[in-house]
Amino acid sequence: xxxxxxxxxxxxxxxxxxxxxxxxxxxxxxxxxxxxxxxxxxxxxxxxxxxxxxxxxxxxxxxxxxxxxxxxxxxxxxxxxxxxxxxxxxxxxxxxxxxxxxxxxxxxxxxxxxxxxxxxxxxxxxxxxxxxxxxxxxxxxxxxxxxxxxxxxxxxxxxxxxxxxxxxxxxxxxxxxxxxxxxxxxxxxxxxxxxxxxxxxxxxxxxxxxxxxxxxxxxxxxxxxxxxxxxxxxxxxxxxxxxxxxxxxxxxxxxxxxxxxxxxxxxxxxxxxxxxxxxxxxxxxxxxxxxxxxxxxxxxxxxxxxxxxxxxxxxxxxxxxxxxxxxxxxx
Amino acid sequence: xxxxxxxxxxxxxxxxxxxxxxxxxxxxxxxxxxxxxxxxxxxxxxxxxxxxxxxxxxxxxxxxxxxxxxxxxxxxxxxxxxxxxxxxxxxxxxxxxxxxxxxxxxxxxxxxxxxxxxxxxxxxxxxxxxxxxxxxxxxxxxxxxxxxxxxxxxxxxxxxxxxxxxxxxxxxxxxxxxxxxxxxxxxxxxxxxxxxxxxxxxxxxxxxxxxxxxxxxxxxxxxxxxxxxxxxxxxxxxxxxxxxxxxxxxxxxxxxxxxxxxxxxxxxxxxxxxxxxxxxxxxxxxxxxxxxxxxxxxxxxxxxxxxxxxxxxxxxxxxxxxxxxxxxxxxxxxxxxxxxxxx
Numbered sequence: 001x002x003x004x005x006x007x008x009x010x011x012x013x014x015x016x017x018x019x020x021x022x023x024x025x026x027x028x029x030x031x032x033x034x035x036x037x038x039x040x041x042x043x044x045x046x047x048x049x050x051x052x053x054x055x056x057x058x059x060x061x062x063x064x065x066x067x068x069x070x071x072x073x074x075x076x077x078x079x080x081x082x083x084x085x086x087x088x089x090x091x092x093x094x095x096x097x098x099x100x101x102x103x104x105x106x107x108x109x110x111x112x113x114x115x116x117x118x119x120x121x122x123x124x125x126x127x128x129x130x131x132x133x134x135x136x137x138x139x140x141x142x143x144x145x146x147x148x149x150x151x152x153x154x155x156x157x158x159x160x161x162x163x164x165x166x167x168x169x170x171x172x173x174x175x176x177x178x179x180x181x182x183x184x185x186x187x188x189x190x191x192x193x194x195x196x197x198x199x200x201x202x203x204x205x206x207x208x209x210x211x212x213x214x215x216x217x218x219x220x221x222x223x224x225x226x227x228x229x230x231x232x233x234x235x236x237x238x239x240x241x242x243x244x245x246x247x248x249x250x251x252x253x254x255x256x257x258x259x260x261x262x263x264x265x266x267x268x269x270x271x272x273x274x275x276x277x278x279x280x281x282x283x284x285x286x287x288x289x290x291x292x293x294x295x296x297x298x299x300x301x302x303x304x305x306x307x308x309x310x311x312x313x314x315x316x317x318x319x320x321x322x323x324x325x326x327x328x329x330x331x
Numbered sequence: 332x333x334x335x336x337x338x339x340x341x342x343x344x345x346x347x348x349x350x351x352x353x354x355x356x357x358x359x360x361x362x363x364x365x366x367x368x369x370x371x372x373x374x375x376x377x378x379x380x381x382x383x384x385x386x387x388x389x390x391x392x393x394x395x396x397x398x399x400x401x402x403x404x405x406x407x408x409x410x411x412x413x414x415x416x417x418x419x420x421x422x423x424x425x426x427x428x429x430x431x432x433x434x435x436x437x438x439x440x441x442x443x444x445x446x447x448x449x450x451x452x453x454x455x456x457x458x459x460x461x462x463x464x465x466x467x468x469x470x471x472x473x474x475x476x477x478x479x480x481x482x483x484x485x486x487x488x489x490x491x492x493x494x495x496x497x498x499x500x501x502x503x504x505x506x507x508x509x510x511x512x513x514x515x516x517x518x519x520x521x522x523x524x525x526x527x528x529x530x531x532x533x534x535x536x537x538x539x540x541x542x543x544x545x546x547x548x549x550x551x552x553x554x555x556x557x558x559x560x561x562x563x564x565x566x567x568x569x570x571x572x573x574x575x576x577x578x579x580x581x582x583x584x585x586x587x588x589x590x591x592x593x594x595x596x597x598x599x600x601x602x603x604x605x606x607x608x609x610x611x612x613x614x615x616x617x618x619x620x621x622x623x624x625x626x627x628x629x630x631x632x633x634x635x636x637x638x639x640x641x642x643x644x645x646x647x648x649x650x651x652x653x654x655x656x657x658x659x660x661x662x663x664x665x666x667x668x669x670x671x672x673x674x
Contacts, residue, residue: 034474034478061478066505067501067504067505067508069501069504069505071467071497071498071501072467072470072498072501072502072504072505074467075464075466075467075468075470075471075498075501075502076467076468076470076471076474076505077471078467078468078471079408079467079468079469079470079471079472079473079474079475080471080472080474080475081471082451082456082457082468082471082472082475083406083471083472083474083475083476083479084475085475085478087471102461102464102498103464103467103468103498106459106461106464107459107461107464107468111457112662112663112664112665113442113443113662113663114439114442114443114444114447115438115439115442115443115447115449115457115662116437116438116439116440116441116442116443116662117440117661117662118438118439118449118451119449119451119456119457120665150663150670151663151664153664173665174664174665174666175664175665203669250664250669251673253672253673
């Protein structure tokens with residue numbers, strides 16, 4: 001990508017349309033961008049329609065439907081990167097990444113390091129997570145696995161504009177990126193999104209709501225849940241600051257720490273399992289840096305320690321009530 | 332050919348015989364590989380190398396054949412058993428050995444180790460320590476080449492045991508489906524670490540598997556340098572013409588243990604003895620002289636050249652500095668600022 005000008009025109013889009021727009025703009029500007037994934041070409045255009053229309057526009061050479069073979073999809077993306085291309089590998093559901101874990105964590109993430117900087121493999125792996133509609137093998141939030149692997153950026157947008165800006169940043173990154181989309185956000189929310197080139201730097205958290213009493217740190221699908229909790233807390237006279245991390249690697253500790261330094265209380269909320277989840281690292285960092293400033297220990301609200309259950313009668317996900325209750329315990 | 336015939340054949344006059352300079356280049360590569368391999372094993376046993384070394388003894392003829400056919404424009408993806416492949420592609424022994432010693436002058440500044448050699452300037456693209464994982468990566472390189480308009484070959488080497496992993500089958504399927512300019516070269520040394528091939532594969536003729544993917548395949552005597560060279564040439568030319576992939580099984584025998592320091596007593600003595608009769612460099616040397624293709628004096632000169640080259644490389648590696656501790660945080664990402672902030 002050489003385009004650096006920001007688009008001034010906008011249109012109302014869903015996250016799915018915003019991601020499609022990011023891919024479209026990037027593919028138009030850079031013919032080295034190749035998409036790989038199951039069913040991504042027409043007529044399907046991807047099972048979530050993120051690549052809809054792109055194979056018609058750019059050809060099936062560049063928007064390449066593959067066999068169901070995740071190791072080869074990501075491995076091919078890595079090889080394309082070694083050959084000077086920018087591949088976007090679509091892994092239909094996050095859970096399926098276990099099938100190609102070797103290529104993601106042993107190859108894409110480590111090639112730059114293992115070769116002393118000589119062969120970076122800047123691929124983007126796009127994947128989808130969320131909801132228990134399909135049961136335990138189509139729902140798990142696995143971002144902590146990748147945060148724990150040096151060498152790969154981990155990105156998780158929460159809105160259509162961020163979905164476009166962050167995907168564009170992944171496509172421009174010199175490093176491999178794991179870009180995690182949330183199924184419940186793909187079509188639910190619409191907002192104004194720049195139609196042309198638009199990218200948001202990786203590693204910059206977004207303060208969605210200012211507040212003086214407590215910092216709520218979250219990302220991805222829990223953003224709307226946390227925003228609702230902040231509304232309820234406001235009604236109770238508790239002003240919560242809400243931070244959307246947007247990227248987990250690089251993680252914007254500066255924004256988190258400067259917020260907590262003011263509010264002196266923090267709750268971290270995520271859909272990944274709470275035990276050994278991303279919140280553990282963030283909480284620990286806050287304690288290490290701000291122990292003397294804290295009024296109360298940092299709290300976490302993550303998913304309960306179980307596989308994601310199928311029945312809607314069961315759910316371990318964070319809820320508004322759990323978040324509100326956690327904050328009230330701190331006050 | 333079958334395993335039964337392995338110990339009874341020698342280097343043949345298969346196909347046309349290349350020019351003397353090509354033959355001498357092949358011999359030089361074989362003897363250099365053997366000498367460097369033996370020395371590396373000694374160094375590993377003496378505890379002077381940080382890690383085990385994975386010998387390529389027995390595969391020298393296949394490596395020499397690769398060296399005779401491939402140009403720097405062709406790309407090679409190799410494995411952790413890579414010394415001969417790296418030399419064949421033109422990587423300097425100095426940079427290979429410095430990497431073995433974990434030194435700053437190694438191909439990866441000492442951060443990769445022997446399992447992660449590379450030199451993209453000569454088309455030696457990657458080596459992996461995960462058995463079979465190089466095949467899909469090579470598929471991506473071949474796809475890049477096809478999209479670029481073709482004209483070069485991507486070659487991936489791997490041992491016989493790599494044919495057991497799913498990545499192998501996925502890569503074969505992609506390559507055949509998309510008619511990619513790739514050559515799969517199985518350096519069949521008949522051992523998967525400590526397990527003989529017959530104990531992990533229902534059919535030991537691995538080339539037969541290619542038919543499942545409608546892919547042209549050939550099984551060749553990997554001790555026969557010329558036969559192997561001609562087979563590689565045919566496959567590489569097919570790739571360069573953009574006529575699709577080839578699977579090539581080069582049947583050799585591992586003349587040492589799995590690693591340079593491992594126990595080797597599990598290998599049947601009669602099998603090993605028969606294979607040692609066909610040790611590639613001495614076999615090729617005898618054939619060259621017997622056929623009058625070169626002289627004993629010329630061979631002696633090549634031997635001395637190789638000895639000096641290997642000696643120099645080890646001295647260079649031993650004298651190369653260790654990486655500065657600051658290197659720990661470079662090359663994790665393109666920009667190391669964030670890495671240094673989290674440590």
